[in-house]
Amino acid sequence: MVDLLTTPAAWPAILLERAGAEQPTDLDAATQAGAFDSLRRVIRNFGATGSIAIIGQSGLRGRGGAGYPAADKWRTAATTDAPRRYVVINGYGADPASATDRYLLEHDPFTVVEGAAIAAFAIGASEVFIAVRTEATEAIRSLTAAIGSAEDAGLVGLDVFGSGHDIRVTVRPVQGAYMLGEETVLLKALEGKRGQPEQRPPHPAERGLFGMPTVVQNVQTIAAVPWIIRNGAEAFATIGLADAPGTILIQLRTAAGDGIAEVPLGTPLREIVGLGATLPMGRSLKAILVGGPSGGILPAELLETPYAFEPLRAVGAHIGSGSVIVADDRTCIVDLARLLTRFCAGEACGKTIPCRIGTRRLTEIADRVVDGRPRPTDPQLLIDLSEDIVASALCDHERLTTLPLSTGMRYFRSELDDHILRSACPAGVCHPIAVASGAIS
Ligand SMILES: Cc1cc2nc3c(=O)[nH]c(=O)nc-3n(C[C@H](O)[C@H](O)[C@H](O)COP(=O)(O)O)c2cc1C
Numbered sequence: 032m033v034d035l036l037t038t039p040a041a042w043p044a045i046l047l048e049r050a051g052a053e054q055p056t057d058l059d060a061a062t063q064a065g066a067f068d069s070l071r072r073v074i075r076n077f078g079a080t081g082s083i084a085i086i087g088q089s090g091l092r093g094r095g096g097a098g099y100p101a102a103d104k105w106r107t108a109a110t111t112d113a114p115r116r117y118v119v120i121n122g123y124g125a126d127p128a129s130a131t132d133r134y135l136l137e138h139d140p141f142t143v144v145e146g147a148a149i150a151a152f153a154i155g156a157s158e159v160f161i162a163v164r165t166e167a168t169e170a171i172r173s174l175t176a177a178i179g180s181a182e183d184a185g186l187v188g189l190d191v192f193g194s195g196h197d198i199r200v201t202v203r204p205v206q207g208a209y210m211l212g213e214e215t216v217l218l219k220a221l222e223g224k225r226g227q228p229e230q231r232p233p234h235p236a237e238r239g240l241f242g243m244p245t246v247v248q249n250v251q252t253i254a255a256v257p258w259i260i261r262n263g264a265e266a267f268a269t270i271g272l273a274d275a276p277g278t279i280l281i282q283l284r285t286a287a288g289d290g291i292a293e294v295p296l297g298t299p300l301r302e303i304v305g306l307g308a309t310l311p312m313g314r315s316l317k318a319i320l321v322g323g324p325s326g327g328i329l330p331a332e333l334l335e336t337p338y339a340f341e342p343l344r345a346v347g348a349h350i351g352s353g354s355v356i357v358a359d360d361r362t363c364i365v366d367l368a369r370l371l372t373r374f375c376a377g378e379a380c381g382k383t384i385p386c387r388i389g390t391r392r393l394t395e396i397a398d399r400v401v402d403g404r405p406r407p408t409d410p411q412l413l414i415d416l417s418e419d420i421v422a423s424a425l426c427d428h429e430r431l432t433t434l435p436l437s438t439g440m441r442y443f444r445s446e447l448d449d450h451i452l453r454s455a456c457p458a459g460v461c462h463p464i465a466v467a468s469g470a471i472s
């Protein structure tokens with residue numbers, strides 16, 4: 032179990048507003064604290080179109096990584112002619128180093144269920160699937176209990192709030208590798224098929240689950256919805272950045288421990304890193320890995336970068352899984368980038384040749400650099416190969432897999448040159464080189 036980090040009192044709690052409840056699946060306690068008020072207001076007061084308009088005015092963007100405006104998906108799904116529509120909540124949590132979504136599912140399942148029901152009502156869907164990985168047993172238990180009691184109370188299920196609308200919510204445990212978090216793979220898994228990413232367009236909002244318009248939304252994105260309906264689009268839009276409003280969960284890891292925190296979007300990385308335990312005595316911060324295994328490795332000089340979609344992209348990182356990992360001066364950036372690239376290459380599904388072969392070639396080059404067998408042309412080869420891989424991307428995984436090496440080279444180039452030109456590993460991590468150069472005897 033990961034603990035919550037202490038955050039400044041001035042930071043708003045949107046996603047974790049009710050996550051401190053002693054009994055997260057106690058419906059009475061949750062409804063007394065406001066659970067399902069927003070769903071009621073949406074059905075009785077705002078209507079489907081009005082609700083989509085509110086979400087649009089709030090500026091809510093997807094928290095699952097890409098930052099796509101939620102209301103645009105809802106509008107597309109609602110207006111695409113089809114006999115059925117679906118809402119799928121992506122609670123897979125692909126990154127093993129980040130438990131942010133799982134934390135929310137375990138500690139406030141009602142908010143996720145309510146947000147998903149609002150989305151279903153807004154797009155005219157009567158079926159919601161919440162996909163959770165099978166190992167997340169506590170999240171599955173919590174969700175199942177919450178859905179059961181909400182159904183018994185008529186808050187979801189048949190004829191919700193006497194409106195004539197059915198909104199059935201089901202937990203769907205799914206099991207697979209890293210790629211299962213990608214939305215088109217997840218949809219295939221829910222259909223019981225072998226999962227590989229699909230070319231887009233059409234996007235799932237037009238043609239998704241069983242070929243029907245489907246809104247796929249991350250757990251945190253959907254958990255923000257009841258708060259927005261309750262407090263108003265304007266209140267949400269004033270938190271965070273103008274083009275990335277609201278808050279997001281991060282999981283911070285340092286050598287001294289880790290924890291989850293809700294931070295306003297746009298918070299400088301320095302403040303996020305400052306939420307965690309200090310570095311071990313005598314160590315200094317060398318780099319921050321932002322975005323998970325396919326994230327960017329950023330130097331300490333970029334600590335003022337706002338934690339938000341575009342600012343992170345501009346420096347070669349991304350929000351990804353919400354994971355922020357602090358690396359101290361004992362870290363060899365070349366070795367770190369190699370390990371991350373190897374992980375991502377191993378997770379590529381194999382559908383696209385430049386990704387399947389190219390990411391493995393990247394790993395091999397990085398392997399020979401840390402093994403002390405580099406070629407002088409390796410830096411340029413890494414750059415050219417990464418550009419080719421990005422240019423031929425079928426899904427985001429391909430593009431993102433190049434980030435650890437490309438940011439490693441961009442910000443820590445001298446370390447790569449030390450390995451290649453001087454057969455030296457400044458951190459003393461890469462053994463064959465370090466032994467040869469006398470750094471390790
Ligand atoms: C390799 C890969 C893994 C992903 N894993 C997740 C995941 O675990 N959870 C998630 O919500 N989105 C994940 N995504 C993003 C989803 O494809 C999709 O954009 C997201 O679920 C849409 O919801 P949102 O708009 O609310 O962010 C992943 C994407 C890729 C390329």
Ligand code: SF4
Pocket residue numbers: 210227228378379380381382383384386387424425426427428429
């Ligand atoms: S780009 Fe890579 S992960 Fe994506 S579909 Fe192609 S092979 Fe699979």
